Amino acid sequence: MARVSQEHLDARRRQILDGAARCFARNGFHATSMQDVLKEVDLSAGAVYRYFSGKEELISAIVTEVLTEVRDTFEAAGRQSPPPPPEVMVGEVMGRMLSLRPGLVDEGRAVFPRLIVQVWAETLRDDELSKVLNEGLAKVSTVWVGLVERYQENGMMRADVPAASVARTMIAAAQGFIAQMALFGSAPVEVLQEGLRGLMSWDGPDVVGPDGSLGG
Template sequence: MARVSQEHLTARRRQILDGARRCFARNGFHATSMQDVLQETGLSAGAVYRYFRSKDDLIAAIASQVFDEVGSAFAQAADAEDPPLPDVLLPAVLCRVLAGPTQATPALALQVWAETLRNDELAARMREGYARVLESWVRIVRGYQERGLMREDVPPEDTARVLIGAAQGFLVQQALFGPLDPHLLRTGLRGVMGMEPPAP
């Protein structure tokens, strides 16, 4: 019997995750059954369960893909000699993730965050993913401080958490209130970054 190639296994796994994403985006996690995923992908139960034991496994895998993509983008920025300023970096990463191969959507992100309140395994993955992003942002902020672009009397972790929160808040607004151009995050951040105390 011929062995199945790694390329085939990878493509089949991606096919299942893509189908599950479409189902979750359409109906939410709890209204989607494994039968819905089978119908969406056109695969047999055996083919799907070979890769994923349950719906929770599918949710965790989708979340991990997005965490990896976001983490990789910010890690690359942290490794750069002169990373872009937040008003350029944040919108660029959001555009990359929203249009990327993981097919991440703000509504799906919001569902994942809510799911962490009941799913301990997913919550653990979320904490790991967030820790990676936070570590990259702390490095980026330290770089800004060394270049004289940010105040040095503010702990880098405090600034990093606020910048991450800006991206998360933007995704929440999109999920709740409809599409927004990620580039408005650029102009909004520029407005905040350009604040100066009034002259005495």
């Protein structure tokens, strides 16, 4: 009997994960059965159970993978040097995130935003997955606090606001846009960038520089 290559094994595992992701994004983790997954990927039960012992292991694998991908995207963007303007930075995060799975579509709709929302919900009921989420957020926050501190040092942001608060709000803006895309359909990343640019604009000389002085 010919040996199955690692490349084939990896491709089959990817096929199962992507098919399950479409099902989970469509109907949620717990309304989706293993029969739904088998039908989606067009494989026998034996072929799927060779890779995953059951639905819970499949859910765990997808949640961990998605959280890792999102964390890595935020971290990579936050480490740019020199960093682009804040609104461009957040927009780049969204662009990178949406390009993670360009082929993962369901009836012409991008799956990833809906899948991320399902993943967030799943972490509320699973302590181990919640731990993965919180560890990832801590790593992302550390990188983005450093990013905000650079913005403040360069006079691109107020220096009288804690960097940790600003970083968390920037992350929340990206997360909120993902939720909007999942709930209301896709929108150009430029919408988020333009909105942030408007929110960050000031009518008067009230931007506080690193030395405490006011600038225009």
